[in-house]
Amino acid sequence: MADKELLLEFKDVNTYYGDLHVLKNVNYTIGKGEIVCLLGGNASGKSTTMKTIMGVVRPQTGSVTFDGKVIGNMPTSERVKLGIAPVLEARRLFPRMTVFENLEIGAYTQPRGPQFDQDLERVYSLFPRVKERRTQLAGTLSGGEQQMVAIGRALMARPRLICMDEPSMGLSPRFVETVFDTIQEINRQGCSIFMVEQNANMALSIAHRAYVLQTGVVVLSGTAAELRENDMIKQAYLGEMQVEGAAA
Amino acid sequence: MTAFDLFLQQAINGLSLGAMYSLLALGFTLVYGIMELINFSHFNVFMVGCMIAMVTLKLFGLNGQDTILTGLPLIGVMLVGFFVTMTLCGGIGVFIERLLLRPLRAVKGPAPMITTIGVSYVLFNIILLTIGGDSKNFPNPLPPIAFNIGGAVLRLREILIWIIAVLLMGGLTYFVQYTKLGKAIRATAQDQEAARMMGIEVDRVIMSAFFIGSALAGASGMIFGLYYNLAKVDIGFGAGLRAFTAAVLGGIGNVPGAMLGGVLIGLIESSSGQFLGSAWSDVVIFSILVLVLVLKPAGLLGRLAPNKS
Ligand SMILES: Nc1ncnc2c1ncn2[C@@H]1O[C@H](COP(=O)(O)OP(=O)(O)O)[C@@H](O)[C@H]1O
Ligand SMILES: [Mg+2]
Numbered sequence: 001m002a003d004k005e006l007l008l009e010f011k012d013v014n015t016y017y018g019d020l021h022v023l024k025n026v027n028y029t030i031g032k033g034e035i036v037c038l039l040g041g042n043a044s045g046k047s048t049t050m051k052t053i054m055g056v057v058r059p060q061t062g063s064v065t066f067d068g069k070v071i072g073n074m075p076t077s078e079r080v081k082l083g084i085a086p087v088l089e090a091r092r093l094f095p096r097m098t099v100f101e102n103l104e105i106g107a108y109t110q111p112r113g114p115q116f117d118q119d120l121e122r123v124y125s126l127f128p129r130v131k132e133r134r135t136q137l138a139g140t141l142s143g144g145e146q147q148m149v150a151i152g153r154a155l156m157a158r159p160r161l162i163c164m165d166e167p168s169m170g171l172s173p174r175f176v177e178t179v180f181d182t183i184q185e186i187n188r189q190g191c192s193i194f195m196v197e198q199n200a201n202m203a204l205s206i207a208h209r210a211y212v213l214q215t216g217v218v219v220l221s222g223t224a225a226e227l228r229e230n231d232m233i234k235q236a237y238l239g240e241m242q243v244e245g246a247a248a
Numbered sequence: 249m250t251a252f253d254l255f256l257q258q259a260i261n262g263l264s265l266g267a268m269y270s271l272l273a274l275g276f277t278l279v280y281g282i283m284e285l286i287n288f289s290h291f292n293v294f295m296v297g298c299m300i301a302m303v304t305l306k307l308f309g310l311n312g313q314d315t316i317l318t319g320l321p322l323i324g325v326m327l328v329g330f331f332v333t334m335t336l337c338g339g340i341g342v343f344i345e346r347l348l349l350r351p352l353r354a355v356k357g358p359a360p361m362i363t364t365i366g367v368s369y370v371l372f373n374i375i376l377l378t379i380g381g382d383s384k385n386f387p388n389p390l391p392p393i394a395f396n397i398g399g400a401v402l403r404l405r406e407i408l409i410w411i412i413a414v415l416l417m418g419g420l421t422y423f424v425q426y427t428k429l430g431k432a433i434r435a436t437a438q439d440q441e442a443a444r445m446m447g448i449e450v451d452r453v454i455m456s457a458f459f460i461g462s463a464l465a466g467a468s469g470m471i472f473g474l475y476y477n478l479a480k481v482d483i484g485f486g487a488g489l490r491a492f493t494a495a496v497l498g499g500i501g502n503v504p505g506a507m508l509g510g511v512l513i514g515l516i517e518s519s520s521g522q523f524l525g526s527a528w529s530d531v532v533i534f535s536i537l538v539l540v541l542v543l544k545p546a547g548l549l550g551r552l553a554p555n556k557s
Contacts, residue, residue: 080447093442094442098433101434
């Protein structure tokens with residue numbers, strides 16, 4: 001990590017919901033150009049991490065910095081303007097708005113103009129399917145199509161960091177591959193990715209580094225290659241994944 | 249009068265009442281759609297709107313129905329009257345939201361709703377203490393032009409009310425459908441947390457909804473005055489409950505639903521008044537409210553409540 005310029009940093013972050021202590025002295029760093037994956041069991045605080053980055057949950061103590069700026073108390077809209085965009089858990093499109101309107105809302109913090117058209121073209125070329133469906137209500141799309149729109153919507157904000165919360169959840173294997181390919185493509189175009197995933201196998205195959213969160217504590221971190229060889233990971237995530245995949 | 253004439257006349261009356269209820273119902277539905285709050289202060293923002301319109305028209309030197317205006321002066325006075333009333337009522341709505349409801353945003357349970365009931369009483373008492381509780385003669389400068397359609401009578405005031413209602417509702421529809429803020433309002437109503445994470449300033453969206461809803465309530469209050477030639481401190485309750493019923497009937501949270509519901513309630517009120525006696529219209533209207541709540545709580549066009557997250 002020392003060789004990469006720092007984009008996002010959590011320093012000793014503690015997050016609560018009322019009395020429930022969710023993130024406990026958590027530290028993360030995301031470098032410019034990196035794909036970093038966050039693994040962890042249910043209710044370990046992965047989504048809370050994403051919400052803390054977006055600012056819909058505020059850390060009680062500790063600092064969150066983005067590109068050198070302290071953002072821990074900044075309103076969400078300001079963070080989006082700085083270049084952080086989310087792909088939310090379960091996609092969360094606006095179901096009674098068209099695909100195009102969803103993309104427009106993604107560009108909410110951006111001026112309308114040639115830049116918007118350019119971003120739109122980029123999304124359409126990444127996902128020709130999204131272009132086909134642009135006048136359809138988002139709620140009528142299949143899960144895979146919705147995920148494409150959700151990623152496209154994040155791209156419309158011209159992000160430097162995209163925070164993805166379980167982008168492969170509930171998708172057919174074919175779509176899962178498309179999604180991971182796209183994530184790599186977006187990353188190649190210069191955008192950093194912080195990604196929560198249950199699909200540890202796939203996630204570690206495209207990530208540069210990863211963290212493992214357990215009940216709010218980072219218990220393991222390292223390069224993706226290191227983690228793939230780690231026995232605990234093999235047991236808890238890579239093995240378990242097959243079981244989960246079969247059950248789902 | 250033939251039965252058809254009676255029917256036509258009640259349709260004319262009902263559409264005028266309906267225009268008033270639709271505009272008022274829109275405020276309930278906008279606020280509910282975004283924050284699942286039944287805003288009871290809306291009842292008396294309507295009443296205050298009627299009072300503001302009355303005072304504004306009096307400032308033009310209009311008194312009762314003595315002064316008749318035509319042509320440009322009439323259009324000018326009407327435009328200024330609606331503009332002032334709507335702007336001030338919108339301001340009252342923003343004030344209520346910003347100072348009284350925003351601090352309660354994180355509070356769960358009925359506290360915000362109860363606050364709106366309190367605000368409603370405060371507005372009521374402010375008018376009671378300043379303007380008084382008796383029935384006031386609302387200035388109406390419209391020339392007494394009327395058209396006979398068969399046995400039914402269509403007065404200029406009805407035409408004016410319809411034009412204004414159509415313009416306002418058309419404008420609102422355009423705004424919600426095509427402008428950036430309008431789209432932000434829809435997005436926030438569908439998924440508030442997701443909207444926030446797209447960079448939408450949700451507080452600003454809520455404030456806009458209060459401004460727009462309250463401004464429309466003001467327009468509705470002025471229409472009430474022009475239609476009945478009266479202003480009174482207690483008009484908010486009856487009209488507000490009818491408009492609320494209209495919003496529920498159309499599907500609360502649903503903008504076209506509020507317009508449709510308002511027109512239907514207006515038509516039901518006028519025809520039940522005609523065919524059953526006006527004492528019955530309340531019974532009919534509130535039976536509808538109960539029936540809708542029991543049988544089709546989502547309303548005719550479907551409730552567009554915020555997604556739970
Ligand atoms: N809005 C909330 N209010 C209260 N508790 C919450 C809220 N969101 C999540 N939690 C709790 O915080 C813990 C971590 O949740 P989350 O970050 O969603 O976990 P993960 O995404 O890793 O499954 C869980 O115990 C969950 O029940
Ligand atoms: Mg989660």
